[in-house]
Structure formats: structure tokens, C-alpha cells
Amino acid sequence: MFGSIDLDRIDISQNPPKNEPERQYYYIAKCRKIIEEKSREKGRPLTACVNTFGCQMNARDSEKLIGILELMGYKITEDEKADFVIYNTCTVRENANLKVYGRLGYLSNIKKKNNDMLIALCGCMMQEPSAVEKIKKSYGFVDIIFGTHNIFKFAEIVHNRLKSDRLVIDLWENTDIIIEDLPVERKYSFKSGVNIMFGCDNFCSYCIVPYVRGRERSRKPRDIIDEIKRLAADGVVEVMLLGQNVNSYGKTLENPVSFAELLKEVEKIDGIKRIRFMTSHPKDLSDELIDVMKNSKKICKQLHLPVQSGSSRILKIMNRKYDKEHYLELVSKIREAVPDISLTTDIMVGFPGETEEDFLDTLDVVRKARYDSAYTFIYSRRTGTPAAAMEEQIPKAVVKERFDRLLREVQTIANEQIKRFEGETLKALVEEKNGQLEGFVTGKLDSGITVHFKGDEDLIGRIVNVKLLEAKGFYYIGEMMREKD
Ligand code: SAH
Numbered sequence: 001m002f003g004s005i006d007l008d009r010i011d012i013s014q015n016p017p018k019n020e021p022e023r024q025y026y027y028i029a030k031c032r033k034i035i036e037e038k039s040r041e042k043g044r045p046l047t048a049c050v051n052t053f054g055c056q057m058n059a060r061d062s063e064k065l066i067g068i069l070e071l072m073g074y075k076i077t078e079d080e081k082a083d084f085v086i087y088n089t090c091t092v093r094e095n096a097n098l099k100v101y102g103r104l105g106y107l108s109n110i111k112k113k114n115n116d117m118l119i120a121l122c123g124c125m126m127q128e129p130s131a132v133e134k135i136k137k138s139y140g141f142v143d144i145i146f147g148t149h150n151i152f153k154f155a156e157i158v159h160n161r162l163k164s165d166r167l168v169i170d171l172w173e174n175t176d177i178i179i180e181d182l183p184v185e186r187k188y189s190f191k192s193g194v195n196i197m198f199g200c201d202n203f204c205s206y207c208i209v210p211y212v213r214g215r216e217r218s219r220k221p222r223d224i225i226d227e228i229k230r231l232a233a234d235g236v237v238e239v240m241l242l243g244q245n246v247n248s249y250g251k252t253l254e255n256p257v258s259f260a261e262l263l264k265e266v267e268k269i270d271g272i273k274r275i276r277f278m279t280s281h282p283k284d285l286s287d288e289l290i291d292v293m294k295n296s297k298k299i300c301k302q303l304h305l306p307v308q309s310g311s312s313r314i315l316k317i318m319n320r321k322y323d324k325e326h327y328l329e330l331v332s333k334i335r336e337a338v339p340d341i342s343l344t345t346d347i348m349v350g351f352p353g354e355t356e357e358d359f360l361d362t363l364d365v366v367r368k369a370r371y372d373s374a375y376t377f378i379y380s381r382r383t384g385t386p387a388a389a390m391e392e393q394i395p396k397a398v399v400k401e402r403f404d405r406l407l408r409e410v411q412t413i414a415n416e417q418i419k420r421f422e423g424e425t426l427k428a429l430v431e432e433k434n435g436q437l438e439g440f441v442t443g444k445l446d447s448g449i450t451v452h453f454k455g456d457e458d459l460i461g462r463i464v465n466v467k468l469l470e471a472k473g474f475y476y477i478g479e480m481m482r483e484k485d
């Protein structure tokens, strides 16, 4: 539907339609009228800035917000001195929340100079009643609060605020609906995230995501394939299939489909040259998927497989549903099927009750799995999760010391791993002009590793052959090779 919609043909003098997404297009048309008037008064276009915290899921949601804002007539800017600022928040670790509170202090100063400015907060943190209470109490200048389940209603929510001049709070506790065909504006012309599922049912004992993102629900394969076909027709060559646990995709659909089957369908789409996905949960990684990866020409040779801990004892308390041996078996199976695969992971230290011995198991997995890179986190206590109530929270100094040791190990191995492709010529998708090196562009290899090489901006979006001259820590310096005649 999006793309063929003509906002001028929507009769906004009528009552709003009941059906979605028609209802939201109606509100977009209504907002557009108001924004048009305001911008006439000001003698300039109104600007909007969306600032995203957190994961790829949030990044994709922000693209949806931007799609709607653009249709409403806002000019999108990265400058927070805008007429409308939206923070799409994350709450996975306490730091994420602290960042938002910090930035809000700064925004309040900007708002003092522009009374008409609107500030909206959405995303995962808004699904936590305690955070919303705090904002209402201490950040009274915020105009709109909404959550993750009703993001599709953004236009209607904005309209409510434009009409009322009072704080609008619209929060849902959960949802089982997925609204298709809303506008979305991609950040990159040549690559795109694609949601294949929402929510999470795994309830790892440390994690807040199932509480703030709700129950797991998969999009229908047809909707996903149609979206990717449209993206391909619009010049996208790389897609990243997104879900908290993509390996359990499709299990709850009326006609169940496996993730491996979905991948095979995506592979068939002309124009798509690279397929990535995240995140894979080790408990659901099937032999069928490994087989599809092995035989695919488009699926990138990269797998993000969060381990969290190497200790079977801790993994059990984390409710991860695999143990150290099973995880390492998976790693060997994958390496055997796809020998040059690049493995990445997430690791946490300081989970309640973690002993030195448990931690040594984590280091052992790091040494055996040999990750190309790893995101390392210090356990953060999230109110409402089972782990928050566990006794034996680990003292900060112990955690810090373990974290430093882990980081050293991860970095040493990553530095060794990256050398394995030195001297080879591999394909890179050129993503942007290099910000630091004059006359250079930056590309991504199949493995996800970055390479910088001499080249013009007009290469952006193209896949080119690059000789990897030198590995520098976590990136390469390369040289573009001419295409063979
Ligand atoms: N669904 C993904 C992870 C999403 S959250 C998965 O299961 O792998 C991203 C990462 O944040 C997690 O992999 C975990 O390492 C980290 N994380 C989640 N909750 C955390 C917490 N309470 N403290 C510290 N790190 C956490």
C-alpha cells in the first residue's frame, strides 16, 4: 500500500477509519495539514530529529517513525535543536537508561529557547512503569510518551498532542497484532533491516526484553518476502533479517515455517546479493539452518551466536537452555560446514553467583570458539527479572577485574583472527565515504569486518573486489581491484 497512497485523497473531514493502516494514513494527512500551517507561520519547514538508543530493532523502528514524520511534512535533521525531538529508548542495561536521562537534561535547555518544541519518548524504557513515573515527576517538559507495542499508532498519538497541548501518554501492556504497510524511510539506500518477528518468549533470567517487547510473534512469510522484493526493486542489495531469536521464527504461525525455509525463499529474490540475520539463539540453531548456510550463495559467512557465559552451571540459572558442551559442539559443526565463517558473540560477566571457576569456563569458551569479535557486558540488575532478586550479586571490583581479563582475551583473539584474511581479495559492499581518510571509502566484507580503501563516493552501494593489504586491529586497509574484463 505504502507508495501508492495519495494523502490528498483522504477525506479528513470525515471520522477516522477503524481499520489499520488506513486509520494511520488518515492521521498522517491530518497532521500534515497542521504542520503545513505551522510552517507557514514560521516561514520555514518544521524539523524533526529521531535519536535512537539500543539495538537494531530500535534502529528499524526509528526508520518507521521517520517515514511517518516525513509524510507529515517534517524535514528530518540530526540536530536536536529541532521542532520535534523523539528519543527511541533502550533499557537493556542501566547505562542505557542513564544516557536517556542525561540527554533529557540537555534537551530541556533547548526547549527553554523554543517553546513550540515537542519532545516525545518511546521505545523499551517506556514499557517500564517506574521509568514513566520518574519522567512524569522530574521531566515535566516531555510532551508525548508511547511504547513499543503501539508504535504503529505514532501518527494518531502525534495528532492527539497537536490537538491537546497536554502530555499524551499512550502505553500498551502487550499486543498480538502486527500492522503491515506503514511508511518507512531507510537510513541507507542499499541495505535495510527487515523485521521477521517481534518480542521474545525466552525469559533469560537477567533480561528485560521479554517484559518490554512482549510475546514473540512472527510476520507471515508472504509479507516478509513482499517487503524484501520491494526493497530489492528500490535498489537494496543487502538485507538483515531481525528478531530477538530468529531461529525460532515461524513456530507460532498458523502455517508454521522454519527460519531455514524462510531463508531459502529470501535467497530466491532477484537483486538481493547479501543476506544477514540476527540474533541466533544457540538453543534453536538447527542442522537445517547450518545446511542452508553452507549451500547458500547469498547468506553472509557470519554468525552472531551469543554465548553469555561459558559455565554450564550459570547458563542453567540464566535459563539459556544449552550448556558449554552443546555450545562448543555447535561451533564445531558450523566451522566444519562453513570453514571460513566469522563468529561473533555477546558475553556477560558478573551474573549473580558467578565464581572464578565459572568465569574461567567463559574464558575457555572464548579461546575455543575464537570469535572475530565479541560484545562484552557487565551484568546489570534489571528490576522485575528473576536474576535481580537473586542473592550473591557480585562485588563491583571483582566484576571489573573479570571484565578486563575477558576484554584482553577477546581482543587478543580478534586481532589474531582478523589476520587470517590478510592478502586475500574479497568482496566488500561500499557503505560510506571515510570520515577520516581523505579520498577513502569504507566497506563491509561478507564477514561483517570493515575495510577502508581508496575510492570515490559514487561507489557507495556497490559490491567491489578489495585486496586486504593490512589488518589493523579490528579493520583492514585495502585496495580496490579492477573488475576483470
Ligand atoms: N536476543 C538476543 C539478545 C538481546 S539483548 C540474544 O538472546 O542473544 C543483547 C545483549 O545484551 C544480550 O545478548 C546480553 O549479552 C546483553 N544483556 C541483556 N540483558 C543484560 C543485563 N541485564 N545485563 C548485562 N547485559 C545484558
Ligand code: SF4
Pocket (backbone or CB within 6 Å): 200, 201, 202, 203, 204, 207, 208, 209, 210, 244, 245, 281
Ligand atoms: Fe533477552 Fe534471552 Fe530474549 Fe535474548 S533470548 S532477548 S537475552 S530473553
Ligand code: F3S
Pocket (backbone or CB within 6 Å): 053, 054, 055, 056, 057, 058, 089, 090, 091, 092, 124, 125, 209, 212, 213
Ligand atoms: Fe534495548 Fe529494547 Fe533492543 S531494551 S537492546 S532497544 S529490544
